[in-house]
Amino acid sequence: MSISPSAALDAGRGPAEHDVRTQIIEAATAHFSHYGYDKTTVSDLAKAIGFSKAYIYKFFASKQAIGEVICANCLAQIESDVHAALQGVDAAPDRLRVLFTAIVEASLRLFLQDRRLYEIAVAAATDRWPSTQAYQGRIRQLVEVILKDGRASGAFENQTPLDQTSRAVYQILVPYLNPVTLPHLSVMHEESPTALQELVLRSLSPQRV
């Protein structure tokens, strides 16, 4: 296996495996966000970072493996934005409103700010990478927890099966989470998801106002 001079140098300096992985991910993120994910090969990446292809392959089995980490980082950013927005919001209906607004905004931000990085998200959604599956599972879980809390506090109705209703609410949210579908929805054209939220909240309310 050939090791490039710079890689050998790094190895000489003795960076922990974790650090080299981080370094590759950071460089790859910058590279992909400039040149795009689809058209970049591991060779291009290696050349840009100044590592040998073989050295990169020591840490990542494929371009997709690098993409998976970047994708997971992006999704973690969206989730962190959502949790920050939910901070201090107590009532279940408000939490659901904030969840809808914050997740759509965070997803749009990723799409609009970094179109080329977005290619990774599209590949991830299309090929159902584990990171996106796990992310969707956590959002679905978050919806269910909000519904459960709302039922416990009397803010939401209690007659329908919780799993069916939380799946339906999640299903309404899904097209706005998926990077392939998001650009085709009206939020892209300055229509906010407010009407959608209010429809969902009326559906969940225990009685008519």
Place this chain on the structure above:
Amino acid sequence: MSISPSAALDAGRGPAEHDVRTQIIEAATAHFSHYGYDKTTVSDLAKAIGFSKAYIYKFFASKQAIGEVICANCLAQIESDVHAALQGVDAAPDRLRVLFTAIVEASLRLFLQDRRLYEIAVAAATDRWPSTQAYQGRIRQLVEVILKDGRASGAFENQTPLDQTSRAVYQILVPYLNPVTLPHLSVMHEESPTALQELVLRSLSPQRV
């Protein structure tokens, strides 16, 4: 302008312009559904039909102009399926249920049966061809009419602004109508839109059951 022998023959038989257009559309539909829309050129099409390229251009300004007619035909088929399903269904809540189910089924059928023809639908949705815009407008109108009828009969609540609520219901339907987004939704994986329908209907109901 050169006219191919077969076209000249057709001209000799004196087909009306309408008939030649229909003939081109039928041949193009068959060709696209076999070889795909994206990779086929007007030259390929002309060769396959046995017309000259120039002759085709007499009737259609571009490949997209042919695609637009095929797309409009597909959408007309979906709408005709939906209206057939709605036949004899009177109560507004039932009509809304049937609309959801029938439109998702008809769209899926088009997607699953004719993947290559589906490329046209994708191009149409991505580039916002007039036929898809008009189709969406008609479906949106249909939703509003059902909601209006339901309000008049007392089946649906009357407190919310009709336009806002019908837009929200339509927004829930949109991802299932759009050929780009449809394959990424759970209905593709045998999850029916039933939970979604029921959530919407609870939201529209004038009082809790």
